[in-house]
Amino acid sequence: MLVLEGLTKRYKTGDLALDHVDLEVPKGQVLALIGPSGAGKSTLIRCINRLVEPTEGKVVLNGETISRLGSGGLRRARRRMGMIFQEYALVERLSVMENVLSGRLGYVGFWQSWFRRFPPKDIENAYRLLERVGLEQFYDKRADELSGGQRQRVGIARALIQDPELLLVDEPTASLDPKTSRQIMRLIRELCAERGLAAIINIHDVALAQQFVERIVGLRQGKMVYDGPPDGLTPEVLTEIYGEEDWQATRKKGGEERAADAIVEDDERLAGAL
Amino acid sequence: MAAASPIPALRPWTGRPIIADRRLRWTLGIAFALYLAAAIGTIEADWVRIWEGLDRGWAFVAAFSNPDFVTRWRDISEGLLESLTMTVVSTAIGIAISIPIALGAARNLAPLPVYYLCRGIITISRSFQEIIVAILFVAMFGFGPFAGVLTLSFATIGFLAKLLAEDIEDIDRSQAEAVRATGGSWMQWLNYGIQPQVMPRLIGLSLYRLDINFRESAVVGIVGAGGIGATLNTAFDRYEFDTAAAILIIIIAIVMIAEYASGIIRARVQ
DSSP states (O other): EEEEEEEEEETTTTTTTEEEEEEEEEOEEEEEEEEEEEESHHHHHHHTTSSSSSSSEEEEEEEEEEOOOOHHHHHHHHTEEEEOOOOOOOOTTBBHHHHHHHHTTTSSSSHHHHHHHHHHHHHHHHOOOOOOOOOOOGGTTTTTGGGHHHHHHHHHHHHTOOOOEEEEEEEEETOHHHHHHHHHHHHHHHHHHHHHHEEEEEOOOOOHHHHHOSEEEEEEETTEEEEOOOGGGGHHHHHHHHHOOOOOHHHHHHHHHHOTTTTTHHHHHHHHHH | TTTOOOOOOOOOOOOOOSSSSSHHHHHHHHHHHHHHHHHHHOOOOOOHHHHHHHHHHHHHHHHTTTTOOOHHHHHHHHHHHHHHHHHHHHHHHHHHHHHHHHHHTTTTOOOOHHHHHHHHHHHHHHHSSSHHHHHHHHHHHHHSHHHHHHHHHHHHHHHHHHHHHHHTTTHHHHHHHHHHTTOOHHHHHIIIHHHHHHHHHHHHHHHHHHHHHHHHHHHHHTTTTOOOHHHHHHHHHHTTTEEEEEEEHHHHHHHHHHHHHHHHHHHHHH
């Protein structure tokens, strides 16, 4: 469904953030992108919806070459890609409802959005999504009144109301505590399964990635150095991605955390359902 | 382990001065002190004249204890109404023009040529004091409030556009980026991604400018641009200090009310 061919980004400063990345993501696949800070993870997902312009290479979504679109075409293509951000990136002074409905901006005219007169179907859909993420009573609260986990749920609802085919998720748990992190990852996972969505999730926490996704891609200095199942992340592979470190301990700790986690049953249920 | 070791010698630490070089620091300091002393020495104060002036000043201040609102009430109320109209109209026009210029003068929104153009307009507006602009407009369009409105609108642009542009440059980029990622148009992006972030500042600055424009309307009136300033000027010309006092008291009261009201509104919109 999504194909990246030789995707390269060189910033004006001369830094090569992405170096000929080739990647194919089939429909409905949830993929984690891991790698050290500065490996190009954020640049990669921003090159897909062209919040960052790629220097070279192609991005193809369902046969349409996004990297060649003009501004109108690009806006239509962005509607099909929902994005979820590290610091939630909600518009703080807007209400929860306005934030969710802002996901429909690509579909409604300027004056409609200016006067907040969204189509009734969109509004109903927003209520449903807020119910789905467990925030139905918060629709008129201002975004800056919510906790971190709640904000990220609004961010998820905003991405989903776009009715996307692909989710681009940038460090969704980096600002959250471990429990909330797991809840958010599980929610993203479930929603992708419900809607047959593909997702690319940038994530720092290797154990969390292993726990929730079916495929892991490792990035180091803009190059893809690993592409495979979560189980394939051996100490050698982690050294290849992150550099020399005592990975045995990290892996063991990750495993223990998983075993000790009370939510493990849900994961198994979810895994069974897929 | 630490307990067994002897007390180590105390190591000194002092704060870092702004100018690291000791000699340069002292040279600059002494030079500044000498210049200041010399500058104070050149001020010619004619103590006899000041002593005589105190009397006249006192007459002026004494008039405040007996302000005359009644004799010239018609002139005062007309001037006041004209000033308030000038203030509201010029502030509204100024805001309407300032917003697009502020968007153009924000480096994170505008391409470089537009940025320089809008910064240029702001600089021109800021470099001329209201009185000078008012004299020019009075010469161009004649005496009266029209010249005053133009002057205050022009002055509002430099003030509001500059400060609003700076606020736009300080926005949280990620919020704007998230709105852009939804596929909305540029105008929708401004409305959802930028406007909510700068709205409290825009409202606060507008109220502040309204307040300034009222005070300035009194000043530009003195050079013939209409409003309460013209009435005030006439009162001085006729040596009617009691009427002038009444006008000044009204101006002070209105500015205080505006100050108080804008404080309440600004606290609400945060």
